[in-house]
Amino acid sequence: MKRFGDVKAVDGIDLVVPRGMIFAILGPNGAGKTTLMRMLATLARPDAGSATVMGHDLLTAPHEVRASIAMTGQFASLDEDLTGRENLVMLARLWGFRGRAAKARADDLLAAFDLSDASGKQVKAYSGGMRRRLDIAASLVVTPGVLFLDEPTTGLDPKARKDVWRMIRGLADSGVTILLTTQYLEEADQLAARIAVIDHGKKIAEGTSRELKAATGSGFLRVSLADPTRFDDAATILERRLGQTVQRSSEGAELSVLGGTAKIANEALADLIAAGIELSDFSMGQPSLDEVFFALTGQPASDDGSKAAVA
């Protein structure tokens, strides 16, 4: 914990995560996010490359790595038959808390995650949000140097998602390094100081949310069509004028495209009107992470991600 406090993963992906930072790994399903996390958490062995976590080498000192990390996987790794409290007491004992200390630690965590009322219920009776909170609590029995969160809010309703975000921020404030994966662009934007975008196992970009947006280009033109059936016509016109690929929103009636200067964007709008395509709305500005992702990968982020970005 007092060592270098950084994480470095090399497997076609080079990352340096400074201590105490929330770092997001953003990518669509199948991009390799979970595999990367599992390797860093010693659950999977890399075939090549090397990595250090909190100064410990993954390959030569996995036990030391395990002593300084915690991981919350995509699927709650809890014993469904036991109560929430028993799950935490069990983990506390495995970490070395004895008798009363283990119970006290479990009760502290239950209180911290608003689970005290449900502490005596079997986990199988928990809601998705409660499960996820308990799962994160289970990762904090001993404050880890690095906390790996694999898609911490996938499948949660908006309120539960906000609760989890609040907890993640609180943890980062207390000095825990957090490496999280997400396919929600909004989540990366909201939580992370730095974001690595990965796709097909390769890192395609890294930076702050602002840097990623700036690298993509600033002048993004967004156009909403009154008549969605004219989408293809509109796309053709915009592409001809601006020389850029047009991205279609998941709702179908909105187009966005790197517009260059205001003058060119203006001409493009004029083209649309001249072609008889009615616009319900248009705007120009910084790209959303959605658009960043599209610009980087040439394909839209998953549907879930797009929705989250719009919300």
Added chain:
Amino acid sequence: MKQTASTQLLRRVERPRAPSALSNALVFGWRAVLKFKHVPEQLFDLVMTPIMFTLLFTFVFGGALAGSPSEYLQFFLPGILVQTVVFNSVYSGMGLSTDLDKGLFDRFRSLPIWSLAPFAGLMVGDMLRHLIAGGIILTIGLILGYRPEAGVVGVVAAFILLLAIGFGVGWIFMVLGLIIRTPMTVMTIGFTAIFPLVFASNIMVDPATMPRWLRAFVDVNPVSLMTTALRGLMGGTATLTEIALALIAPVALTLILAPVTLWLYVRSER
């Protein structure tokens, strides 16, 4: 409320002194005990089959097989104890497969604990299961008129041997549980493998009337060897050779499969 909550959340908690491997294993054993509390129906599964077998064989077949139900019970009871322990091991393999399926072992594997501890804990749970099931069967036997000639000492020795058998056989299903993803498949494969071993043995009948080729198998079937030793211990006639023969399979299984279990567990990447 919110304020106190976040203060607790932010408090840094350092790791206490690392617990011993034994302590790790005991925690998993405790987990197995909690399972009995929360899922008592598993005990029902566990003892219903042997109880049915005991009643069925004693009262339906007993007279025909051994002259009278009570005489048959005297012969059959030690055998049904062996059968119960072997069958119950299948359930622990299913339990392991379920845990792996749900990702629970991902958490255990990312903890700095003795790698074999979860299995040691499963074994503790198994041993308890065997003791409970064996105890219930023995009680029913005593009620029905079974009398162990070797008395309490013989019964205790027999139960120790039973636990050794359960421990050895348990590794087979640990390995199956690690290899096979679906608990139901573990059960199917387990019972498919076990049925011939249990039935082509001396548990239910004296093999004297079996055809020679079958007897050749029955005589070396580890289940027969275990049953012979158990009968001997409870009847007060056991020889050291019988006990040694009964222990060959459990010891060999442990020596071979415990390292295999560890190897599978460490390299499994689900």
